[in-house]
Amino acid sequence: MGKEPELKTSRLLLRRWRKTDLEPFAALNADPVVMEHMPTVLTSRETALWIARIELGFEEYGFGLWALEHGVTGDFIGLTGLSVPRIEAHFTPAVEVGWRLAREHWGNGYASEAAAAALGFGFSESRLDEIVSFTVPANTSSIKVMERLGMTRDPEEDFEHPFLEGDSRLRRHVLYRMSVGHWNDLH
Numbered sequence: 001m002g003k004e005p006e007l008k009t010s011r012l013l014l015r016r017w018r019k020t021d022l023e024p025f026a027a028l029n030a031d032p033v034v035m036e037h038m039p040t041v042l043t044s045r046e047t048a049l050w051i052a053r054i055e056l057g058f059e060e061y062g063f064g065l066w067a068l069e070h071g072v073t074g075d076f077i078g079l080t081g082l083s084v085p086r087i088e089a090h091f092t093p094a095v096e097v098g099w100r101l102a103r104e105h106w107g108n109g110y111a112s113e114a115a116a117a118a119l120g121f122g123f124s125e126s127r128l129d130e131i132v133s134f135t136v137p138a139n140t141s142s143i144k145v146m147e148r149l150g151m152t153r154d155p156e157e158d159f160e161h162p163f164l165e166g167d168s169r170l171r172r173h174v175l176y177r178m179s180v181g182h183w184n185d186l187h
């Protein structure tokens with residue numbers, strides 16, 4: 001697996017995936033609390049396939065969902081980064097910023113810190129014009145991250161997730177956007 005791109009923040013390292021990440025990442029994806037707002041928890045095999053897909057994405061796009069590691073302890077914390085959502089919706093094609101952290105690492109500002117680095121990379125290195133994020137209205141922790149980053153929501157852009165038609169609990173989504181212009185105004 002490649003090494004670049006790699007991002008450093010004051011407390012964190014966003015890096016490419018290593019074989020040793022599978023075990024802690026599979027544990028996180030099997031945690032029903034972490035996965036409360038997802039359709040199902042993932043098996044270890046599903047996690048392994050996802051890591052392989054993420055790594056292919058890095059080669060294709062030059063960005064991706066980075067493995068998140070603590071800069072001092074080296075602990076595996078979770079994932080944060082950029083991806084291309086495979087859904088068709090009024091705002092696609094698009095690039096999405098996303099995060100998923102192991103429960104013991106919530107409440108430290110790590111997701112917001114890592115996501116800010118990912119947005120910065122997306123705008124300055126990947127030259128994106130806009131980055132979106134979306135989730136279910138009940139996922140208030142994730143919405144708080146979006147708002148902390150300065151992303152904005154127009155309720156008229158709320159949408160029904162096409163992959164989740166049968167699951168009314170998860171269907172309705174809110175959409176947040178960050179444009180390069182707004183990002184540059186904020187930083």
Ligand SMILES: CC(C)(COP(=O)(O)OP(=O)(O)OC[C@H]1O[C@@H](n2cnc3c(N)ncnc32)[C@H](O)[C@@H]1OP(=O)(O)O)[C@@H](O)C(=O)NCCC(=O)NCCS
Pocket residue numbers: 033034035037098099100101102105106107108109110111112113134135136139141142144145148
């Ligand atoms: C969404 C998720 C990443 C948010 O994690 P989080 O730890 O709440 O978010 P942040 O890393 O931004 O941390 C912010 C919290 O840390 C606190 N904090 C503590 N020290 C801090 C510091 N030095 N800097 C910033 N915030 C700090 C903040 O006050 C805030 O707490 P609050 O929400 O109670 O006000 C996490 O809940 C998660 O992984 N959920 C499951 C996966 C998921 O739903 N992903 C999104 C799918 S769309």
